[in-house]
Amino acid sequence: xxxxxxxxxxxxxxxxxxxxxxxxxxxxxxxxxxxxxxxxxxxxxxxxxxxxxxxxxxxxxxxxxxxxxxxxxxxxxxxxxxxxxxxxxxxxxxxxxxxxxxxxxxxxxxxxxxxxxxxxxxxxxxxxxxxxxxxxxxxxxxxxxxxxxxxxxxxxxxxxxxxxxxxxxxxxxxxxxxxxxxxxxxxxxxxxxxxxxxxxxxxxxxxxxxxxxxxxxxxxxxxxxxxxxxxxxxxxxxxxxxxxxxxxxxxxxxxxxxxxxxxxxxxxxxxxxxxxxxxxxxxxxxxxxxxxxxxxxxxxxxxxxxxxxxxxxxxxxxxxxxxxxxxxxxxxxxxxxxxxxxxxxxxxxxxxxxxxxxxxxxxxxxxxxxxxxxxxxxxxxxxxxxxxxxxxxxxxxxxxxxxxxxxxxxxxxxxxxxxxxxxxxxxx
Amino acid sequence: xxxxxxxxxxxxxxxxxxxxxxxxxxxxxxxxxxxxxxxxxxxxxxxxxxxxxxxxxxxxxxxxxxxxxxxxxxxxxxxxxxxxxxxxxxxxxxxxxxxxxxxxxxxxxxxxxxxxxxxxxxxxxxxxxxxxxxxxxxxxxxxxxxxxxxxxxxxxxxxxxxxxxxxxxxxxxxxxxxxxxxxxxxxxxxxxxxxxxxxxxxxxxxxxxxxxxxxxxxxxxxxxxxxxxxxxxxxxxxxxxxxxxxxxxxxxxxxxxxxxxxxxxxxxxxxxxxxxxxxxxxxxxxxxxxxxxxxxxxxxxxxxxxxx
Numbered sequence: 001x002x003x004x005x006x007x008x009x010x011x012x013x014x015x016x017x018x019x020x021x022x023x024x025x026x027x028x029x030x031x032x033x034x035x036x037x038x039x040x041x042x043x044x045x046x047x048x049x050x051x052x053x054x055x056x057x058x059x060x061x062x063x064x065x066x067x068x069x070x071x072x073x074x075x076x077x078x079x080x081x082x083x084x085x086x087x088x089x090x091x092x093x094x095x096x097x098x099x100x101x102x103x104x105x106x107x108x109x110x111x112x113x114x115x116x117x118x119x120x121x122x123x124x125x126x127x128x129x130x131x132x133x134x135x136x137x138x139x140x141x142x143x144x145x146x147x148x149x150x151x152x153x154x155x156x157x158x159x160x161x162x163x164x165x166x167x168x169x170x171x172x173x174x175x176x177x178x179x180x181x182x183x184x185x186x187x188x189x190x191x192x193x194x195x196x197x198x199x200x201x202x203x204x205x206x207x208x209x210x211x212x213x214x215x216x217x218x219x220x221x222x223x224x225x226x227x228x229x230x231x232x233x234x235x236x237x238x239x240x241x242x243x244x245x246x247x248x249x250x251x252x253x254x255x256x257x258x259x260x261x262x263x264x265x266x267x268x269x270x271x272x273x274x275x276x277x278x279x280x281x282x283x284x285x286x287x288x289x290x291x292x293x294x295x296x297x298x299x300x301x302x303x304x305x306x307x308x309x310x311x312x313x314x315x316x317x318x319x320x321x322x323x324x325x326x327x328x329x330x331x332x333x334x335x336x337x338x339x340x341x342x343x344x345x346x347x348x349x350x351x352x353x354x355x356x357x358x359x360x361x362x363x364x365x366x367x368x369x370x371x372x373x374x375x376x377x378x379x380x381x382x383x384x385x386x387x388x389x390x391x392x393x394x395x396x397x398x399x400x401x402x403x404x405x406x407x408x409x410x411x412x413x414x415x416x417x418x419x420x421x422x423x424x425x426x427x428x
Numbered sequence: 429x430x431x432x433x434x435x436x437x438x439x440x441x442x443x444x445x446x447x448x449x450x451x452x453x454x455x456x457x458x459x460x461x462x463x464x465x466x467x468x469x470x471x472x473x474x475x476x477x478x479x480x481x482x483x484x485x486x487x488x489x490x491x492x493x494x495x496x497x498x499x500x501x502x503x504x505x506x507x508x509x510x511x512x513x514x515x516x517x518x519x520x521x522x523x524x525x526x527x528x529x530x531x532x533x534x535x536x537x538x539x540x541x542x543x544x545x546x547x548x549x550x551x552x553x554x555x556x557x558x559x560x561x562x563x564x565x566x567x568x569x570x571x572x573x574x575x576x577x578x579x580x581x582x583x584x585x586x587x588x589x590x591x592x593x594x595x596x597x598x599x600x601x602x603x604x605x606x607x608x609x610x611x612x613x614x615x616x617x618x619x620x621x622x623x624x625x626x627x628x629x630x631x632x633x634x635x636x637x638x639x640x641x642x643x644x645x646x647x648x649x650x651x652x653x654x655x656x657x658x659x660x661x662x663x664x665x666x667x668x669x670x671x672x673x674x675x676x677x678x679x680x681x682x683x684x685x686x687x688x689x690x691x692x693x694x695x696x697x698x699x700x701x702x703x704x705x706x707x708x709x710x711x712x713x714x715x716x717x718x719x720x721x722x723x724x725x726x727x728x729x730x731x732x733x734x735x736x
Contacts, residue, residue, distance in 0.1 A: 049641035118623020118665025140602035203632035357565035
């Protein structure tokens with residue numbers, strides 16, 4: 001017990017120490033978080049009228065971000081499968097970073113849902129036994145369950161790996177393997193359930209397509225890993241952690257396949273809607289070409305289409321995939337492309353035109369943008385804290401001392417160019 | 429909704445002072461009751477779902493609400509809890525050949541049911557349709573505004589809650605804050621709704637409305653004859669909808685819903701579907717009725733027909 005307490009104290013020391021760059025980064029995030037909190041306070045005082053959401057478009061930017069971030073959380077599983085199912089060593093060493101990204105993405109998801117609801121004071125109504133969780137009828141109830149399970153699962157796995165590493169021990173396979181294997185269907189479940197949440201609404205033909213859940217999965221396997229690739233490069237540049245090229249290129253290759261499936265499924269949907277040309281075409285028409293002079297989303301969706309297609313080719317061709325300039329361009333294109341397509345591009349056309357044919361053009365207000373920025377900053381803040389502890393553990397700069405109780409902390413220079421890091425002795 | 433106008437009054441004009449006030453309010457305005465909040469606030473915070481309230485609890489809740497509304501609107505307010513009448517299933521008929529699109533039903537409903545005046549919430553949306561196109565919602569115009577109705581070449585279709593036998597909105601609610609009563613009316617517990625708006629996404633008829641802002645209801649216009657599940661004043665951040673004027677129709681002797689009463693051309697019919705002699709049964713038997721979006725299998729109890 002004492003050992004765990006000392007470990008915990010050690011992590012507090014770690015997060016409070018770092019380079020100037022680390023402090024600057026965390027401080028800027030705190031500023032954005034404060035701005036987001038102010039926007040939330042403003043929204044709580046005045047009601048959701050400060051957003052651009054109205055009865056016609058009853059969900060907007062918050063739920064769009066939520067939907068996208070459920071996808072980002074999939075980054076973990078794309079690393080877990082090669083690492084633990086196929087025991088591929090280059091990725092196994094860094095899979096924990098993916099799990100931590102999943103934790104941070106889940107935190108953001110839960111925050112986005114919280115700021116979207118009209119009565120956050122009544123959140124306890126969702127807690128089974130104390131309140132009433134309408135399970136299994138409501139898909140939103142399912143989502144509450146799977147998102148929390150996934151958050152908890154990834155948190156446990158990540159903390160367990162780190163703690164074992166800190167103790168210089170191997171994880172106990174009897175305990176660890178079932179957990180890690182369970183995290184794979186759990187990741188699939190958060191996407192499936194979130195897709196079904198939209199999919200199950202017969203009132204909204206744009207969402208009421210069976211292809212929605214597979215599309216969710218395919219695009220999820222693009223956005224999260226694209227973020228990871230950029231992050232891996234940052235991490236190996238600014239810390240002592242080593243991430244091999246082959247791990248990065250393998251992730252990029254997996255993205256190329258996922259993006260192909262994503263584009264194919266989208267094409268299937270576009271064909272069906274346009275060729276059959278029923279009244280259910282209206283939302284898609286609104287999204288891609290505008291409807292009756294309303295075309296807010298058109299430039300965005302075409303940006304997404306061009307970005308996704310371009311990135312697909314960059315990742316498909318080995319030469320551009322293994323060139324860091326084109327690789328990084330591809331990652332940025334995918335992240336933005338999927339953010340548009342899986343965010344506003346998915347949520348808004350479900351609601352516009354509305355069920356009685358009215359077109360209300362939704363465009364987020366400053367409050368919505370500021371509040372969302374605050375939540376993104378919170379997610380990055382959480383992720384940085386997690387990395388601040390995990391990375392020294394992985395590089396052997398934070399470990400259990402020889403007395404078996406006190407931690408040894410070598411790393412005090414978190415976030416500094418690797419080639420400028422002071423030559424400190426490693427533990428071995 | 430005319431877009432330019434709507435965007436202009438989006439209130440994102442945050443002055444520094446307001447911002448600081450906002451910051452100060454972060455914790456307070458977490459909307460949780462403060463330390464020295466009156467006992468009634470805590471009572472309201474911990475109030476159970478209406479269907480789980482025991483007789484005694486229910487009486488206390490009603491007393492609390494009647495006092496709260498009475499103080500706020502400066503007149504005695506009754507909050508009824510009349511249960512469904514035995515052997516009654518409400519049905520509604522709307523004669524499209526008579527409706528002239530005057531929207532008296534819209535405003536009669538607002539006056540009866542204590543909807544917010546600012547911003548305006550309407551439980552009835554009247555659509556102007558082209559005679560040539562028939563009931564084609566993609567061509568519908570809700571914001572028609574001529575000096576005189578009906579306009580040539582058009583007919584009118586009011587849409588409100590269709591009181592579905594198989595309501596998709598009820599199924600999706602994550603906390604069972606909305607349900608269908610035995611007499612077929614779908615109701616909302618405004619004290620239990622968390623404001624997630626999933627029901628609004630699920631409703632195929634646009635019948636559910638959200639209190640985006642604290643409802644603006646002038647005391648003078650407040651109707652004090654209310655029902656807990658119907659027209660009592662609503663808080664901010666919850667969903668509301670048409671209840672066939674539950675506060676009227678469950679009384680013995682009952683009254684017609686306000687929209688039926690106010691319609692100047694008698695286009696609106698209302699009655700008990702289980703009573704073979706009711707007017708609504710007569711309409712179903714002798715006219716040819718249709719329901720909206722029958723392909724969704726929601727089985728509305730709101731029947732449209734053309735009498736002439």
